[in-house]
Amino acid sequence: MNLMRPVSELRDWIAQHLDPLHDEAVQGAARRSDYDLTPDGWAGVETRELKPAAVLIGLIEREHGPTVLLTRRSETLRNHTGQVALPGGRQDPGEKPWQTALREAHEEVGLEPHYVHPLGLATPYQTGTGYLITPVVGVVRPGFSLTPNPHEVADIFETPFSYLMNLANYEEHERELPTGERRRFYATTHEDRYIWGATAGILRSLYERLYGAALA
Template structure:
């Protein structure tokens, strides 16, 4: 769904987690590994791009964790990818990465990556469920896990992968008034994508798109 709605009333921490628990499950969507199933973004230009990529590149299943920290005013924990990386250097991201053969599930991969990248101890993490698969222009099929995180954890940043970790208020990210639509051309078609600039942080691309998915699945009536 590519559009901007009027901002709803603020959602409380209890209401957000209650809705998430009622609406999300741990059923793995076929689009994660089935090349014949193309993740749908709701934007025709982006959907066309994903169909082209599915014909040209093998599927690259990946998993990310959306850590929602249960403060009185909940926040989402995000990372800034290391500046020396070959792909997406310096971009804002969720903890996560490719699903390895040794991972028991996408959830297991997301928890492992969060521990490896930022040292988030899984004993503080209560997984709630999966969102829909999000397809990227690099051939990744990303399955996000929404999780409630108990405050009190300490992070250890793996500088080979991540330069920084920081929190953004959930109320900001779930306010559609902050969901900006940007666009660029890809193979003759206009591709739309979300951006959610926050202070000096430019949240865009897959990260903003996944946050938009979370808004649509959990916050809309």
């Protein structure tokens, strides 16, 4: 599928590869995680009770093909300081993942929910910080305006969807955590934006959903 085509021509194809919006990520279900490239890191965490969260993979309709809405987290946040992220956060009691994703996108970057048409849910992703994230894929129509919440977001930008869905653009990197643990992860750099960890893992797993290719 040519990802440079207008979103209006891609939306049905994308939606048929996703889970229904009413589904929920559950403990023990198939998922991707921060430990995919460091299997030994699972020791002691595989049975941990995970906190539900959701992020928005917002596909913005642009003339030269869709882009993905991304943010750079504020330097004042406690976790994942300064990292590139998809808009999202912890799921409130009673919320569906798509409701969380739209609420968080509005709170973080001012994206009004009526500009977003949710298509479905991608593969859940477990983080090393104890979250089980449900990625919500949605089409974002033009005309919106964005304002970063200074307490959460330092910057807002877009990256071409075609770039993020090209596995040749990703590498495996390694980093030592404050705990002394070494963890390998996926990373890619586009126009000086370093996209890594959970965000890169979630985007790569979306490729797997769309193209049916098993990732290493």
